[in-house]
Amino acid sequence: MTAALAVRPQEETRVAIAGLGAIGVGLCKALHDGIAGFRLTAVSARDLDAARERLAYLGPSVAFVPIAELEGLADIVIECAPAALLPEIVGPFVKAGKTAFVLSCAALLGNSELVDLAEAHGGRIIVPSGAILGLDAVNAAAQGKIESVRMVTRKPVTGLKGAPFLVEQNITIDEITEPLRIFKGTARQAAVGFPANLNVAVALSLAGIGPDRTELEIWADPSLKRNVHNIQVKADSAEFEMTIENIPSDNPKTGRITALSVISALKKMKAPLRIGG
Known part of the structure; x- marks a missing residue:
């Protein structure tokens, strides 16, 4: 008889979300519901007490912490915050050789040192397709x-x-x-x-x-x-x-498809078949 091969469990990647607007809240729910290979471990928002109350369903396994504490709790950060906070969110992750998803990509034009920092330390900055196509x-x-x-x-x-x-x-x-x-x-x-x-x-x-x-x-x-x-x-x-x-989300400045583009990008990171970039 041929022995059954052991199934090797997929290693989970820890994810932090910085910012709890329409996109951040949607991503928290998606990760809580389950994205294979990823686990939400930390969240940061301007009002942490309000965030804990609003997202109480996430349970005790998710830490609500200041931005400065995110890097020690996750392998990937998803930036969904005001553009002015981009260096504070992305810098520690790419300096540690980790990955940062950037949605406020317009702010990258004034913070090109973050790309240099990522290159120097083996980090990665990923800009999802967001609300655009092609x-x-x-x-x-x-x-x-x-x-x-x-x-x-x-x-x-x-x-x-x-x-x-x-x-x-x-x-x-x-x-x-x-x-x-x-x-x-x-x-x-x-x-x-x-x-x-x-x-x-x-x-x-x-x-x-x-x-x-x-x-x-x-x-x-x-x-x-x-x-x-x-x-x-x-x-x-x-x-x-x-x-x-x-189609706009709860925030009229943001399309519903933006959060979905992040979910798609996450799934591509571990997919056995990857279509497109």
């Missing part, structure tokens, strides 16, 4: 020569209110009755003027020809209920155009 195709085209990348974003008014660019330019969109173009420029400029809205544009630029050559238009559209992104790419290998309509 990053695999753009990155593939970038292995050849890309002539141009243009993105047009159209958002409901509520998803753009309070953006620094609008405040600085004294642009009021509350009472508009038809679509209004409120920005035209580069992905780098958009990252400064719309830090909570245009991480998608920076992700696109990092996958392709960079933030200074990626062209962007932003429209406020009172008729929309979804965030719409259209991308046009011209390269020596292909020309393609893509459009995505994202």
Whole structure:
């Protein structure tokens, strides 16, 4: 008789989540429900007491701690926090040779030292696809020569209110009755003027020809209920155009698909069959 082979259990990777907005809360639930090979071990939020009460279902196995204590409790951190906290969250993990998932990728443009730190210590920074599509195709085209990348974003008014660019330019969109173009420029400029809205544009630029050559238009559209992104790419290998309509989460600035893109990226890390990048 042939002896049955022992099944080797999959080693669990410890995950920390920094930030409990719509994305962070959704990821906590997904990890609690179960993602094979991963275990939620730590959470950080601005108000830890409120976070413990809100997420009491996670139980005693999950620590609610300040950001500075996350690295010692996890192998991966998922950053879902305000962009200003990016170095504080990502730095300790990549310095320890660990992995950081970055959703506030626009903040990477002003914190390039984090990439250098990751390279020096064997860490990794992963930018999930978030609310955008086609990053695999753009990155593939970038292995050849890309002539141009243009993105047009159209958002409901509520998803753009309070953006620094609008405040600085004294642009009021509350009472508009038809679509209004409120920005035209580069992905780098958009990252400064719309830090909570245009991480998608920076992700696109990092996958392709960079933030200074990626062209962007932003429209406020009172008729929309979804965030719409259209991308046009011209390269020596292909020309393609893509459009995505994202259903907003509880936070109108964020699409529901963003949290799902993180879950997909986590699963790819351990999948025996991996499709795409």
